[in-house]
Amino acid sequence: MTSPHEDPDVLAHSQRLQALIRDEIRAAGGAIPFSRFMELALYAPGLGYYSAGAAKFGRDGDFVTAPEIGALFAECVAEAVAPVLRGIGEEAWFVELGGGSGRFAEYAIKRLMAVDAMPARYAILEPSADLRERQRAHLRQRLTPPVFDRVEWLDGPVQARWRGVLFANEVIDALPTPRFALREGEVFEEHVALDAQGAFVCVDRPADALLAAAVRHVERQLDAPFADGYRSELLPQLPYWVQAVIGGLQAGALLFVDYGHPRREYYLPQRAGGTLRAFRRHQLREDVLAHAGLQDLTASVDFTALAEAGTGAGFDFAGYCNQASFLIGNGLAQRLAEHEARAPDEAARYALRQQVKTLTHPDAMGERFQAMGFARGAEFGHAFLAGDLSYRL
Ligand SMILES: C[S@@+](CC[C@H](N)C(=O)[O-])C[C@H]1O[C@@H](n2cnc3c(N)ncnc32)[C@H](O)[C@@H]1O
Numbered sequence: 493m494t495s496p497h498e499d500p501d502v503l504a505h506s507q508r509l510q511a512l513i514r515d516e517i518r519a520a521g522g523a524i525p526f527s528r529f530m531e532l533a534l535y536a537p538g539l540g541y542y543s544a545g546a547a548k549f550g551r552d553g554d555f556v557t558a559p560e561i562g563a564l565f566a567e568c569v570a571e572a573v574a575p576v577l578r579g580i581g582e583e584a585w586f587v588e589l590g591g592g593s594g595r596f597a598e599y600a601i602k603r604l605m606a607v608d609a610m611p612a613r614y615a616i617l618e619p620s621a622d623l624r625e626r627q628r629a630h631l632r633q634r635l636t637p638p639v640f641d642r643v644e645w646l647d648g649p650v651q652a653r654w655r656g657v658l659f660a661n662e663v664i665d666a667l668p669t670p671r672f673a674l675r676e677g678e679v680f681e682e683h684v685a686l687d688a689q690g691a692f693v694c695v696d697r698p699a700d701a702l703l704a705a706a707v708r709h710v711e712r713q714l715d716a717p718f719a720d721g722y723r724s725e726l727l728p729q730l731p732y733w734v735q736a737v738i739g740g741l742q743a744g745a746l747l748f749v750d751y752g753h754p755r756r757e758y759y760l761p762q763r764a765g766g767t768l769r770a771f772r773r774h775q776l777r778e779d780v781l782a783h784a785g786l787q788d789l790t791a792s793v794d795f796t797a798l799a800e801a802g803t804g805a806g807f808d809f810a811g812y813c814n815q816a817s818f819l820i821g822n823g824l825a826q827r828l829a830e831h832e833a834r835a836p837d838e839a840a841r842y843a844l845r846q847q848v849k850t851l852t853h854p855d856a857m858g859e860r861f862q863a864m865g866f867a868r869g870a871e872f873g874h875a876f877l878a879g880d881l882s883y884r885l
């Protein structure tokens with residue numbers, strides 16, 4: 493339920509978005525696919541969660557991402573991709589998808605400068621105009637003018653030929669996802685409709701050919717049909733999305749970090765309700781259709797599907813491991829030691845150790861989050877040597 497103490501402006505904002513979604517449902521003849529609902533709830537221009545300034549990163553917000561809790565995550569990512577960028581040399585670009593608050597870019601750029609691997613351009617592809625402004629303001633304050641001048645914001649993927657690194661943390665989990673359900677052996681797609689009072693409700697409609705084929709592909713791979721009533725998420729468009737965001741990348745690397753599972757673990761019988769969830773003020777919310785525009789919606793990543801999409805786009809699979817292994821394998825201990833040596837007091841050293849714990853502990857982000865890399869005409873070096881999980885894909 494919405495809190496009675498909710499700010500009236502915030503409520504009015506959500507109501508405007510709900511009205512827009514209702515109009516679209518009526519115009520569509522009574523129901524829209526859940527993925528379209530999620531797209532509007534998160535990205536409707538000027539109103540969606542990410543487009544309108546509702547998205548709150550960090551301790552006072554709705555969720556905390558790894559780059560938000562300190563510099564260590566971004567610094568280790570910088571260490572991992574530095575050999576690729578140095579190998580490419582002067583013309584290298586680093587393209588970050590979904591830049592959040594801009595903290596990742598700040599920490600990564602500073603580390604890339606320190607290890608002599610700063611690319612010619614650091615480009616951020618951020619669909620949300622509001623987040624772009626936040627990122628720009630953050631980086632203008634934190635970087636020197638000549639370094640800030642090397643940062644740019646893209647309106648879409650780089651279509652011209654380019655070489656470098658494409659990176660995304662927690663972006664695939666924010667892609668609007670279709671939800672499927674099995675009923676008497678047939679594949680249905682979850683839609684959102686209106687009840688007599690105009691509230692959002694879920695209804696199932698027969699799935700289109702693309703979604704039905706994708707569900708059957710998963711069943712064949714798992715060698716078992718889904719049980720009747722099984723409901724989950726699946727991104728049939730992931731291969732097209734990966735191809736699109738790569739754009740004209742000729743040589744270099746792709747690196748994705750997100751929460752998720754290999755396919756076999758994603759579609760376990762006990763996960764019969766799927767992985768979709770809503771977050772508001774650090775709380776998991778049951779009702780994904782409530783508070784449109786005020787809560788984050790997210791689904792876990794099928795890393796087997798990501799491996800298929802990356803290799804399908806013409807890249808070599810470079811590695812897959814959990815976040816703890818990835819960070820440890822890319823200099824976490826050294827980064828911690830350096831920060832500790834510069835820390836002004838014990839409280840600062842304690843905060844650094846807490847940061848490491850959050851990033852690596854199995855009960856925090858260490859195992860739930862995983863990293864997957866791809867390369868073409870470039871080498872990651874030792875980035876994926878620790879904790880290989882590719883046998884689980
Ligand atoms: C959960 S936030 C993660 C932000 C940041 N990477 C971090 O780790 O703090 C998801 C981000 O992905 C962005 N995003 C969503 N769809 C995208 C797309 N198709 N391409 C690039 N970014 C996208 C959102 O606007 C948002 O900035």
